[in-house]
Structures are given as structure tokens and as C-alpha cells.
Amino acid sequence: MEFSKRQIEIINAATDLIGEKGLKNLTTKNLAAKIGFSEPALYRHFKSKTAIIQAVLMFYKQQMKVGIEALHKSNNSGAEKIQKLMEFQFKHFAEKPAVVMVIFSETSFQHEETLSEIVLSLLNQKKQSIENIIQLGQKDQSIRPDFNSSQLADIIMGSMRFTILRWRLNNFDFNLIKEGNALCKTIGAILK
Amino acid sequence: MEFSKRQIEIINAATDLIGEKGLKNLTTKNLAAKIGFSEPALYRHFKSKTAIIQAVLMFYKQQMKVGIEALHKSNNSGAEKIQKLMEFQFKHFAEKPAVVMVIFSETSFQHEETLSEIVLSLLNQKKQSIENIIQLGQKDQSIRPDFNSSQLADIIMGSMRFTILRWRLNNFDFNLIKEGNALCKTIGAILK
DNA sequence: CGATTAGGTTAGTGTTTACTAACTTTGCGG
DNA sequence: CCGCAAAGTTAGTAAACACTAACCTAATCG
Numbered sequence: 001m002e003f004s005k006r007q008i009e010i011i012n013a014a015t016d017l018i019g020e021k022g023l024k025n026l027t028t029k030n031l032a033a034k035i036g037f038s039e040p041a042l043y044r045h046f047k048s049k050t051a052i053i054q055a056v057l058m059f060y061k062q063q064m065k066v067g068i069e070a071l072h073k074s075n076n077s078g079a080e081k082i083q084k085l086m087e088f089q090f091k092h093f094a095e096k097p098a099v100v101m102v103i104f105s106e107t108s109f110q111h112e113e114t115l116s117e118i119v120l121s122l123l124n125q126k127k128q129s130i131e132n133i134i135q136l137g138q139k140d141q142s143i144r145p146d147f148n149s150s151q152l153a154d155i156i157m158g159s160m161r162f163t164i165l166r167w168r169l170n171n172f173d174f175n176l177i178k179e180g181n182a183l184c185k186t187i188g189a190i191l192k
Numbered sequence: 193m194e195f196s197k198r199q200i201e202i203i204n205a206a207t208d209l210i211g212e213k214g215l216k217n218l219t220t221k222n223l224a225a226k227i228g229f230s231e232p233a234l235y236r237h238f239k240s241k242t243a244i245i246q247a248v249l250m251f252y253k254q255q256m257k258v259g260i261e262a263l264h265k266s267n268n269s270g271a272e273k274i275q276k277l278m279e280f281q282f283k284h285f286a287e288k289p290a291v292v293m294v295i296f297s298e299t300s301f302q303h304e305e306t307l308s309e310i311v312l313s314l315l316n317q318k319k320q321s322i323e324n325i326i327q328l329g330q331k332d333q334s335i336r337p338d339f340n341s342s343q344l345a346d347i348i349m350g351s352m353r354f355t356i357l358r359w360r361l362n363n364f365d366f367n368l369i370k371e372g373n374a375l376c377k378t379i380g381a382i383l384k
Numbered sequence: 385c386g387a388t389t390a391g392g393t394t395a396g397t398g399t400t401t402a403c404t405a406a407c408t409t410t411g412c413g414g
Numbered sequence: 415c416c417g418c419a420a421a422g423t424t425a426g427t428a429a430a431c432a433c434t435a436a437c438c439t440a441a442t443c444g
Contacts, residue, residue, distance in 0.1 A: 006421090021302060021303050022300060022301075022302040022303050023300060024300070024303050025303065027400080027401070027402085028401080028402060028403075029400085029401080029402095037421095037422070037423090038422075038423060038424080039402085039403080040403080040404075040405095040422080040423075040424090041421070041422055041423080042403095043402095043403070043404085044420075044421050044422075045421090048402080048403085049401095049402065049403090101302070104299040105299070105300070107296035107297070107299055107300070107357070107360075108214060108215060108216070108297070108299070108300045109214075110213065110214040110293070110360075111213050111214050111216050111217065116361065119361060120361045120362070123357075123358070123361065146381075147378060147381070148374070148378065151374060151375055151378045152378070154351050154354050154355055154358075154375060155347060155350075155351040155375075155378070155379075155382075157354055158347075158350035158351035158352070158353060158354030158355070159346050159347040159350035159351060160350070161350055161353070161354060162346050162349055162350030162353060162354075163346055163350070165299070165315075166315070166346075168299075168302075169298075169308065169311060169312045169315065170312070182340070182343060183343055183346060183347075186339055186340065186343045186344070186347070187347075189338075189339070190347075190382050198391090219430080219431070219432085220431080220432060220433075221430085221431080221432095229391095229392070229393090230392075230393060230394080231432085231433080232392080232393075232394090232433080232434075232435095233391070233392055233393080234433095235432095235433070235434085236390075236391050236392075237391090240432080240433085241431095241432065241433090
């Protein structure tokens with residue numbers, strides 16, 4: 001998936017709009033206004049609004065993949081990698097709250113087959129990376145081996161998502177990084 | 193919050209509509225059609241569509257409260273109560289997938305102050321009950337005392353929500369109760 | 385028994401939505 | 415500097431939306 005400059009501009013504007021007031025705020029009118037040109041111009045770069053949302057998700061998926069791959073290359077133990085991954089994610093969200101909204105908009109796409117599929121693949125990609133790290137950690141003995149890696153991945157991803165959801169519902173007004181670190185430590189203790 | 197018969201009828205129909213195709217499927221037109229009368233009739237029972245969604249959430253909140261209170265009265269240990277609570281929730285969702293959709297629609301309400309508040313209170317209510325049970329379990333020594341109860345609650349609620357989200361994104365086509373039980377056991381082991 | 389009211393109807397309103405038709409401008413390669 | 419395509423414009427459209435006005439009916443109750 002390659003995007004032109006203008007397309008990336010549109011993707012960022014769309015992300016911001018969702019970030020500000022949720023998916024409902026992403027209208028062709030608002031989007032055009034945000035970028036500073038007229039509505040029909042959007043259609044020179046994307047064939048439909050759905051294609052734009054699709055691009056937003058793909059863009060985010062790509063970003064996440066790059067971040068996780070970088071983590072994988074480090075020389076840390078499995079347990080340490082999990083810590084780093086959690087830190088990375090919390091930091092990412094704290095810096096770009098708009099992305100948080102996009103993630104949670106996931107659940108509003110059920111009526112759009114193509115979007116649902118991307119969301120599922122996004123989630124699976126992330127879960128798979130975490131499972132891989134856990135299995136690695138179970139081999140290098142930094143993570144206790146008696147837990148199922150898939151379930152541990154559910155627990156890790158779930159607790160992160162939930163913390164982020166709480167943050168969002170509280171209008172982003174507690175320190176996510178701090179709460180994230182605390183969660184991180186508890187998860188670390190559980191994995192030992 | 194007391195609802196008339198007709199209001200409960202509307203609440204159920206609205207829940208079903210959201211369950212079928214998400215929040216976007218909840219239009220006044222669809223709702224009226226589902227119940228079998230005309231659109232304007234809706235406005236004899238609720239003053240606006242927002243009020244209907246509000247009622248759906250309040251109704252669900254009430255239901256949940258009743259379920260959790262029943263649990264609290266039992267003579268089980270804290271650890272056992274957590275198990276029961278998780279079973280109860282997974283069963284509830286497996287039986288009424290529509291409610292799942294409503295829960296995850298939470299995240300689509302950010303533009304509506306009043307709805308966001310209800311969602312937050314709903315989440316807090318649930319989290320508080322779980323925290324209470326954990327603290328109880330830490331006193332009766334069925335749950336290890338060296339973890340922060342708030343974080344454990346995040347982990348429990350988060351992993352449940354995530355499992356349910358996966359179930360939904362997979363079109364409800366794995367056995368939620370089975371996966372729920374597996375998660376339950378792992379959580380049980382963690383708490384010990 | 386007459387008045388009031390709760391709860392239904394048909395018809396329609398203004399607004400917002402995603403998107404298109406048709407035209408114009410701009411920038412670039414030969 | 416010509417031709418042409420890419421990328422912008424204005425003006426508009428049909429459909430869907432939440433909601434209202436005006437009217438009707440039947441039950442309740444003093």
C-alpha cells in the first residue's frame with residue numbers, strides 16, 4: 001500500500017477529525033474544510049469515504065508493524081520485550097490521542113465488511129506479535145511457561161486497551177504513561 | 193429509572209437493531225418498523241433518539257447491577273466470586289449478543305456528553321464491584337495480596353472485553369463460553 | 385356524560401450526507 | 415509553446431435523517 005503526499009495529508013486530517021470528536025465527525029465536508037480545499041477534490045485522491053477510512057486503518061497498521069519489528073530486533077529477553085512493547089504503545093497513544101479514537105472506532109465498522117476485515121487483521125497482527133514474544137520468553141525462561149501464550153496475549157492486550165479506554169472516557173485527563181507503567185509492572189510480575 | 197411497558201419494548205427493539213448491524217442501524221425508521229408502528233409514535237414515549245439510547249444503556253446498567261448484587265450475596269470466597277462473575281458475564285453475552293454490540297457502541301458516543309457519562313458510570317460501576325471482590329479476596333486470603341486491586345480489575349475487565357471483542361469481530365463464530373472458561377482458569381491461577 | 389388525555393395516525397419539513405457533472409486551472413514533457 | 419493530464423473549482427442531486435404539525439380515536443374519570 002503506497003500513498004501519495006496528498007493522500008497522506010488526507011489520512012492525517014481524517015485521523016485528526018476522528019480524534020477530535022469521533023467517527024461521526026469524519027464527514028466529507030469537515031475533511032475538505034480541514035485540508036483547505038473543496039469536497040469534490042477529495043474524490044480525486046480516494047474513490048469513496050470508505051476508501052479513506054480504509055487508508056487510515058492501513059496507515060496505522062503499517063506504523064504499528066514498523067514499531068513492533070524494531071522491537072523484535074533488539075537483544076532483550078522476552079519479558080523485557082513485553083515491557084518495551086507496552087511502554088512503546090502507551091507512549092504512542094499519549095502522544096497521538098487521535099489514534100486512540102481510531103482504534104476504538106474499530107467497533108463502529110461492523111456494517112462495512114471491508115473495514116471489519118482490516119480491523120480484524122490489525123488486531124490479529126498485534127496479538128500474533130505478542131504471542132511470539134511470549135513464546136520466546138518462555139523459551140529463554142524469562143516468562144513462566146505454564147500459561148497459554150494466546151491467553152496471556154489476550155490479557156496483555158485487553159488490559160492495555162481497557163486502560164486506554166478508561167483514559168479516553170475520562171477525557172484524557174489522567175497521566176496515561178504513569179498508569180501504563182504501573183500496569184506494566186503488574187503484568188511483569190504476573191509473567192514471572 | 194422506571195420504564196413503561198412500551199418503553200421497554202422500544203428498548204429491546206433498539207438493542208436488537210444495534211445487535212444486528214451496529215449503532216448505525218438504529219434509526220427512527222428501523223426502530224418504528226421493528227416494533228410495528230409509525231415513527232412519530234416513538235416520540236410519545238421518548239423525547240428524542242438520544243433519550244432512547246440513554247434508556248438502553250440505563251436498562252443494561254440496571255440488569256448488570258442486579259446480576260452482580262446477587263453474586264455478592266453468595267457465601268463464596270473472593271476468588272470464587274471472581275470466577276462466578278466471569279462465568280456470569282460470558283454466559284450473558286453468549287445468550288444476548290446484541291448486548292455485546294451495545295457495550296462496544298459505547299465508544300461511538302463521544303460526541304454526546306450525556307451518553308459518554310452514562311458509559312463511564314457503567315464502566316466504573318463494574319470496575320468498582322470487581323475491585324471490591326478482589327479486596328475481599330485479599331482479606332480472606334483467597335487472592336494474593338501483593339497486587340493492586342485497581343490494576344487487577346483492569347486486567348480482569350480488559351481481558352474479558354478483549355475476548356468478547358475478538359468473538360464479535362470473528363462474527364460470533366467461536367465458542368465464547370469455552371474460551372471464557374479458559375481465560376477464567378488462567379485468571380484464577382494469576383490471582384493465587 | 386362530557387372533558388381530558390394518552391397514544392396512535394398521515395403527511396411533510398429542513399438539514400445533512402456522500403457523491404457527481406461539468407468546467408477551469410496548473411504544471412510538465414516533447 | 416503546445417497538448418494533455420492531473421487536480422482543483424462551483425453548483426447541484428438524491429437519499430436518509432431526526433423530528434413536527436395536525437389530526438383521530440378510545441379509554442379514564444370526576
